[in-house]
Amino acid sequence: MFEKIRNHIEGKIQKKLLEEDLKGFTNLLEIKTVKKRDSLLKEGQFSNYQFYVNQGLLYSWQTGKDGERQVLNFAFEDFWTGDLFSFFTGQPAQHEITAIEDTEVLALSKAGFEKACNTIPVFEHFFRILIQNAYVSSQLRWAHYNSSDAETRYLELIHKYPDLTQRVPQYLIASYLGIQPQSLSRIRGNLSHH
Amino acid sequence: MFEKIRNHIEGKIQKKLLEEDLKGFTNLLEIKTVKKRDSLLKEGQFSNYQFYVNQGLLYSWQTGKDGERQVLNFAFEDFWTGDLFSFFTGQPAQHEITAIEDTEVLALSKAGFEKACNTIPVFEHFFRILIQNAYVSSQLRWAHYNSSDAETRYLELIHKYPDLTQRVPQYLIASYLGIQPQSLSRIRGNLSHH
Numbered sequence: 001m002f003e004k005i006r007n008h009i010e011g012k013i014q015k016k017l018l019e020e021d022l023k024g025f026t027n028l029l030e031i032k033t034v035k036k037r038d039s040l041l042k043e044g045q046f047s048n049y050q051f052y053v054n055q056g057l058l059y060s061w062q063t064g065k066d067g068e069r070q071v072l073n074f075a076f077e078d079f080w081t082g083d084l085f086s087f088f089t090g091q092p093a094q095h096e097i098t099a100i101e102d103t104e105v106l107a108l109s110k111a112g113f114e115k116a117c118n119t120i121p122v123f124e125h126f127f128r129i130l131i132q133n134a135y136v137s138s139q140l141r142w143a144h145y146n147s148s149d150a151e152t153r154y155l156e157l158i159h160k161y162p163d164l165t166q167r168v169p170q171y172l173i174a175s176y177l178g179i180q181p182q183s184l185s186r187i188r189g190n191l192s193h194h
Numbered sequence: 195m196f197e198k199i200r201n202h203i204e205g206k207i208q209k210k211l212l213e214e215d216l217k218g219f220t221n222l223l224e225i226k227t228v229k230k231r232d233s234l235l236k237e238g239q240f241s242n243y244q245f246y247v248n249q250g251l252l253y254s255w256q257t258g259k260d261g262e263r264q265v266l267n268f269a270f271e272d273f274w275t276g277d278l279f280s281f282f283t284g285q286p287a288q289h290e291i292t293a294i295e296d297t298e299v300l301a302l303s304k305a306g307f308e309k310a311c312n313t314i315p316v317f318e319h320f321f322r323i324l325i326q327n328a329y330v331s332s333q334l335r336w337a338h339y340n341s342s343d344a345e346t347r348y349l350e351l352i353h354k355y356p357d358l359t360q361r362v363p364q365y366l367i368a369s370y371l372g373i374q375p376q377s378l379s380r381i382r383g384n385l386s387h388h
Contacts, residue, residue: 136279
């Protein structure tokens with residue numbers, strides 16, 4: 001059950017976890033499952049959890065000015081997802097998180113997060129690194145969104161998530177890239193001719 | 195010299211610092227001064243430092259698509275500034291940081307940051323909180339930028355920085371808000387009639 005998250009954490013902190021530290025942490029986790037097309041979190045709810053994807057695939061999205069779904073991120077196995085803004089501030093979630101496949105997550109509550117940080121030093125370290133990475137990703141996402149063309153962003157996306165096109169519907173990939181599905185088809189057509 | 199930053203840290207961690215922890219940390223800091231209109235960091239340089247403003251006032255900005263300066267943030271006394279993205283990734287800075295007044299900062303290098311986090315547990319805690327806050331601020335900035343009108347954003351800004359209008363030139367405030375200086379004059383005119 002906890003082998004994947006153990007490997008994930010040890011990869012980030014670049015050392016082995018003590019059994020007692022791992023146990024102290026996994027005791028704080030709750031296992032949740034969500035069926036394909038159901039949501040783990042809805043816009044306007046309070047986001048008291050961060051979710052580690054054990055098995056399956058989720059995406060987070062918000063309603064854009066034109067009423068369309070804007071895809072913000074995908075969370076494959078071994079990724080964390082959640083509305084960090086809501087989690088830290090206690091304000092209602094600005095995102096919704098929906099399952100693309102039947103999914104199993106390990107959920108860490110706000111109280112569990114604080115307890116892990118305050119009582120197991122290696123988890124303060126782990127979460128400092130994780131939040132740093134989240135910060136960098138969000139900066140990068142905005143910088144690219146404003147400066148790169150859609151083809152470049154598509155290539156970066158499939159580099160980051162190699163099984164993206166096998167598991168994520170076209171219209172969600174197009175929404176993530178901020179383009180129409182027809183434009184995505186054109187890009188993929190161009191790339192397949194090179 | 196270090197009384198302000200001590201109070202700042204104790205405020206964030208909500209407890210007193212041990213003398214030896216404070217000393218271990220302040221030994222890692224370098225004092226730098228920058229004259230009004232000079233830059234602490236230039237776009238494209240490597241940002242190996244985070245800066246705590248001891249005295250003075252800085253702003254960070256980037257060159258927009260139209261070649262204009264886009265103001266990203268102001269750093270008054272007791273704020274940290276720097277290009278966190280460049281700091282964490284080792285990539286060239288996307289921001290420039292320029293002094294609005296003669297300014298004195300305490301500079302913490304990347305190596306100093308890692309040493310503080312890895313050898314003084316209370317600083318791992320402090321920086322985890324600081325990075326969380328930076329993450330929340332950057333999310334909030336984007337959310338507001340996309341949804342609020344300029345008058346609301348102006349009111350929030352002067353609420354956050356009460357001496358903003360006494361210390362920051364109009365054209366920089368307008369740039370931060372993403373509006374023309376004339377529009378800012380109009381907003382201030384309207385508000386003074388209420």
